[in-house]
Amino acid sequence: MHKIVSRRVLGQRVVELEVEAPAMSKKAQAGQFFILRIDETGERIPLTFAGWDPEAGTIMMAFLPIGKTTNHLASLKVGDSIRDIAGPMGEPTHLEKYGHVVFLGGGVGTAEALPVARALRQAGNKVTVIQGARNEDLLMYEDELAAESDQLLIATDDGSKGYHGFGLDLLMKMIEDGEQIDMVHTIGPAIMMKMTAEKTRPHGIHTVASLNPIMMDGTGMCGACRVMVDGETKFGCVDGPEFDAHKVDWDLLMIRQTTYKPEEEASNERFKKIQEKGCECEPASDPDSKVKEVAGN
Amino acid sequence: MSDVSNNGGAAKPKPSKLNPNVVPMPEQDAKVRAGNFDEVPTGYTMEMAQEEASRCLQCKNEPCRPGCPVEVPIKDFIGLLRDGDPIAAANKIKETNNLPAICGRVCPQEEQCQAPCVVGKKGDPVSIGALERFVADYQRDHGDHDAAIELPESTGKKVAIIGAGPAGLTAAADLAMIGHSVTVYEALHAPGGVLAYGIPRFRLPQAVVDSEVEMIKKLGVNIEYNAVIGKLFTIDELVDELGFDACFIGTGAGLPAFANIPGENLNGVYSANELLTRVNLMKAYQFPEFDTPIKPHNKVVVLGAGNTAMDCARTSLRLGAEVTLVYRRSEAEMTARIDELHHAKEEGVDFQLLTNPVEVIGEDGWVKAVKVQKMELGEPDDSGRRRPVPIPDSEYEIEADAFVVAIGTSVNPLVPNSTKNLDLNKWGYILADPSTGATSKPGVYAGGDIVTGAATVITAMGAGKDAAVAINRYLGGPEPEVAEPEEEVGTA
Ligand SMILES: Cc1cc2nc3c(=O)[nH]c(=O)nc-3n(C[C@H](O)[C@H](O)[C@H](O)COP(=O)(O)OP(=O)(O)OC[C@H]3O[C@@H](n4cnc5c(N)ncnc54)[C@H](O)[C@@H]3O)c2cc1C
Ligand SMILES: Cc1cc2nc3c(=O)[nH]c(=O)nc-3n(C[C@H](O)[C@H](O)[C@H](O)COP(=O)(O)OP(=O)(O)OC[C@H]3O[C@@H](n4cnc5c(N)ncnc54)[C@H](O)[C@@H]3O)c2cc1C
Ligand code: FES
Numbered sequence: 001m002h003k004i005v006s007r008r009v010l011g012q013r014v015v016e017l018e019v020e021a022p023a024m025s026k027k028a029q030a031g032q033f034f035i036l037r038i039d040e041t042g043e044r045i046p047l048t049f050a051g052w053d054p055e056a057g058t059i060m061m062a063f064l065p066i067g068k069t070t071n072h073l074a075s076l077k078v079g080d081s082i083r084d085i086a087g088p089m090g091e092p093t094h095l096e097k098y099g100h101v102v103f104l105g106g107g108v109g110t111a112e113a114l115p116v117a118r119a120l121r122q123a124g125n126k127v128t129v130i131q132g133a134r135n136e137d138l139l140m141y142e143d144e145l146a147a148e149s150d151q152l153l154i155a156t157d158d159g160s161k162g163y164h165g166f167g168l169d170l171l172m173k174m175i176e177d178g179e180q181i182d183m184v185h186t187i188g189p190a191i192m193m194k195m196t197a198e199k200t201r202p203h204g205i206h207t208v209a210s211l212n213p214i215m216m217d218g219t220g221m222c223g224a225c226r227v228m229v230d231g232e233t234k235f236g237c238v239d240g241p242e243f244d245a246h247k248v249d250w251d252l253l254m255i256r257q258t259t260y261k262p263e264e265e266a267s268n269e270r271f272k273k274i275q276e277k278g279c280e281c282e283p284a285s286d287p288d289s290k291v292k293e294v295a296g297n
Numbered sequence: 298m299s300d301v302s303n304n305g306g307a308a309k310p311k312p313s314k315l316n317p318n319v320v321p322m323p324e325q326d327a328k329v330r331a332g333n334f335d336e337v338p339t340g341y342t343m344e345m346a347q348e349e350a351s352r353c354l355q356c357k358n359e360p361c362r363p364g365c366p367v368e369v370p371i372k373d374f375i376g377l378l379r380d381g382d383p384i385a386a387a388n389k390i391k392e393t394n395n396l397p398a399i400c401g402r403v404c405p406q407e408e409q410c411q412a413p414c415v416v417g418k419k420g421d422p423v424s425i426g427a428l429e430r431f432v433a434d435y436q437r438d439h440g441d442h443d444a445a446i447e448l449p450e451s452t453g454k455k456v457a458i459i460g461a462g463p464a465g466l467t468a469a470a471d472l473a474m475i476g477h478s479v480t481v482y483e484a485l486h487a488p489g490g491v492l493a494y495g496i497p498r499f500r501l502p503q504a505v506v507d508s509e510v511e512m513i514k515k516l517g518v519n520i521e522y523n524a525v526i527g528k529l530f531t532i533d534e535l536v537d538e539l540g541f542d543a544c545f546i547g548t549g550a551g552l553p554a555f556a557n558i559p560g561e562n563l564n565g566v567y568s569a570n571e572l573l574t575r576v577n578l579m580k581a582y583q584f585p586e587f588d589t590p591i592k593p594h595n596k597v598v599v600l601g602a603g604n605t606a607m608d609c610a611r612t613s614l615r616l617g618a619e620v621t622l623v624y625r626r627s628e629a630e631m632t633a634r635i636d637e638l639h640h641a642k643e644e645g646v647d648f649q650l651l652t653n654p655v656e657v658i659g660e661d662g663w664v665k666a667v668k669v670q671k672m673e674l675g676e677p678d679d680s681g682r683r684r685p686v687p688i689p690d691s692e693y694e695i696e697a698d699a700f701v702v703a704i705g706t707s708v709n710p711l712v713p714n715s716t717k718n719l720d721l722n723k724w725g726y727i728l729a730d731p732s733t734g735a736t737s738k739p740g741v742y743a744g745g746d747i748v749t750g751a752a753t754v755i756t757a758m759g760a761g762k763d764a765a766v767a768i769n770r771y772l773g774g775p776e777p778e779v780a781e782p783e784e785e786v787g788t789a
Contacts, residue, residue, distance in 0.1 A: 023529055037486055043579065043588035044486075068588055084486040086523035216579070216589075219484050219525055220709050221494075221551040222571040226562050233555065233562060238711070252562055255662035259564045263590030270585050 012137035022057030034087025099182035106188025132167025194250035317420025401430025462490020464547030464745025467761030560657030565664035569703035601703030734764030
């Protein structure tokens with residue numbers, strides 16, 4: 001069990017939870033993720049480490065409530081517990097001194113920006129963070145990112161804050177202005193990452209994308225997370241989540257992400273109804289669950 | 298104890314005329330069961346079990362016993378059962394096998410203990426598996442399992458077990474029984490390995506797995522879930538930093554293989570592991586009460602010929618689909634347990650053998666059909682089996698909206714690749730001494746599918762047992778007491 005020790009709303013909608021996970025907090029690295037299951041009937045979903053604190057023995061997550069599981073997660077309060085968290089999963093961000101790195105985060109993808117920007121900077125890079133969101137309400141970690149990067153640029157689709165347009169437009173402008181860019185690290189909706197890859201390709205800028213296929217175990221056991229990179233099948237959870245954006249089969253990723261759309265919608269509707277009725281939607285704690293958490297100890 | 302009271306007649310202890318036919322185990326009707334996830338064979342009654350037990354000739358030389366990878370004292374347990382003491386019979390099995398309710402259900406008895414059965418020379422062999430299942434279930438339902446287990450004195454030694462599959466759980470139980478402090482690290486949120494995520498509930502009910510795991514926990518074994526070794530801790534850290542005196546690696550062969558044909562990443566193509574894990578571990582068949590979804594498919598093509606393929610086919614049937622199973626060789630080469638093959642046929646799986654898929658055809662990103670090719674058997678290959686060769690111009694399409702690939706698994710490199718000085722074979726499996734599980738790294742042992750490649754529950758358990766003996770020796774622990782006059786338990 002992983003107790004929630006703090007809960008914040010970033011901007012207006014993104015929820016940040018800090019939960020106890022002592023062992024994991026000492027192992028997490030930038031770009032990695034974990035898999036959680038809220039309770040006995042829950043599904044396993046992947047979330048990026050938004051941060052970790054080895055001293056406090058906690059990890060941070062930031063997410064937008066969009067479906068059943070993220071809505072359920074958002075409804076939890078300080079003192080509540082998450083039943084299972086497994087990680088760290090995936091390969092960490094590859095770190096080297098590139099020169100000038102642009103981190104382009106779209107939507108809730110910016111959740112991983114802080115640790116990744118920090119690590120890239122520690123590796124000796126100049127780091128520009130571009131945070132794009134639909135509107136001002138969905139922005140997150142502005143102060144922290146301003147402090148952890150050399151430059152923070154904001155773009156909103158509706159112009160409610162910062163540049164009026166896409167984060168990718170800002171990146172293109174930098175390229176057109178002849179700014180030296182040695183690497184682009186992008187994370188966000190697949191369509192945004194695809195477009196980013198298409199725009200940086202002609203300029204020969206090495207571009208890495210953190211992919212978000214549907215996952216289940218996160219250990220390489222099921223293959224639900226299959227992606228195609230350079231014509232080869234890879235498992236997003238263990239081979240990734242970061243891949244060379246110029247080699248990713250983006251259309252495949254986008255199609256595979258929609259596999260369970262009707263089921264996800266039904267599940268979310270059902271959850272909302274149960275919540276509105278205010279009934280105890282979760283079975284009382286499972287009597288024979290003597291689960292001892294490694295990370296919860 | 299009372300005699301065999303079969304057939305209502307006045308049974309005599311003398312071997313009356315031996316019934317050449319096995320006492321059949323009652324089953325759910327094929328049509329009914331194809332629509333539920335309840336167990337298919339419903340089990341013997343006491344009368345049936347005793348009648349079947351009385352078919353055993355109690356051969357002095359016990360030809361059946363060496364057929365069992367852990368050498369269960371088969372003659373003795375059947376004798377105890379025949380004499381009316383199923384609990385003593387269950388305890389007899391447990392002298393060499395901690396998981397009889399599981400083995401009784403999933404072992405390939407027809408190739409193991411039942412193959413050398415003398416009764417089988419003229420008629421059906423004694424149904425040893427069914428009897429094993431009966432006594433284990435009887436003990437679970439009526440038994441003395443609440444009786445306090447005498448925990449041995451602690452040796453002060455700590456052993457880490459990686460993976461809570463049959464290999465790991467067996468090693469854990471045996472080491473705990475000697476008095477070592479045992480922690481099992483399991484990557485998933487539940488114990489059992491393939492028993493939990495792979496083998497379906499209609500073959501192995503959850504309660505059976507749970508109660509066997511409960512027994513192991515009662516021995517003082519601590520199971521830490523969500524602990525992915527290689528990520529959360531490495532083996533080296535377990536030894537150097539967490540103070541474990543020895544480790545046993547039983548992480549299985551969990552990486553799914555695909556057929557490497559075009560179209561395999563379409564929506565609706567699953568590895569066997571994905572389909573089975575969604576359904577068994579995540580309970581997707583109870584969606585939306587359980588959050589994990591599974592698509593309601595209409596026509597499923599399953600590729601494969603082993604237990605896994607049968608499990609996928611029968612699971613898909615239960616989810617409401619029509620199922621076709623394709624395999625490039627013939628029935629004689631299929632590796633599934635004979636029961637599973639029969640059950641799959643009875644339930645209505647359409648077997649298209651000597652048929653090999655060459656492409657998954659899609660439409661808008663989803664599976665639409667599977668293109669297959671007819672095969673014929675040619676010259677024997679390296680494995681001695683006749684090699685299937687394609688028949689020219691024999692391709693045709695099977696309409697389908699899902700394709701499940703059940704052609705085996707390979708090693709998951711997480712542990713092997715994160716452990717220093719651990720020798721691997723060319724496929725990445727851990728090199729370990731077949732009789733002790735010792736690896737190239739002192740104090741680190743391995744067994745089960747991670748060493749042998751995909752095999753069976755009982756061989757994984759046997760490896761766990763052998764390694765427990767070796768680990769205990771390595772730790773200088775007390776030699777375990779042997780209740781019976783010592784019998785030579787070799788390592789086959
Ligand atoms: C490596 C990785 C890191 C991620 N990090 C974050 C993060 O830090 N913050 C965040 O808000 N989101 C993150 N996501 C996405 C997040 O996992 C999904 O949004 C989440 O599973 C949605 O669940 P839901 O029930 O709330 O929504 P649903 O209604 O079930 O789904 C909404 C969308 O999420 C995707 N999704 C659904 N189930 C899964 C699943 N099991 N695995 C992956 N994607 C799924 C689908 O594409 C779907 O369109 C990450 C995904 C991956 C693969
Ligand atoms: C669908 C299916 C049906 C089968 N049917 C039969 C049958 O009828 N009869 C039969 O005898 N055999 C059957 N088998 C084969 C049998 O299940 C396996 O041979 C046996 O389970 C192997 O046991 P194991 O302990 O070596 O590994 P597994 O059962 O695979 O267990 C390994 C465990 O280790 C965990 N693990 C993996 N990596 C890590 C890590 N890095 N850190 C921590 N934990 C980790 C896994 O999550 C898993 O719980 C079947 C297999 C499958 C897939
Ligand atoms: S999520 Fe199962 S293999 Fe990647």
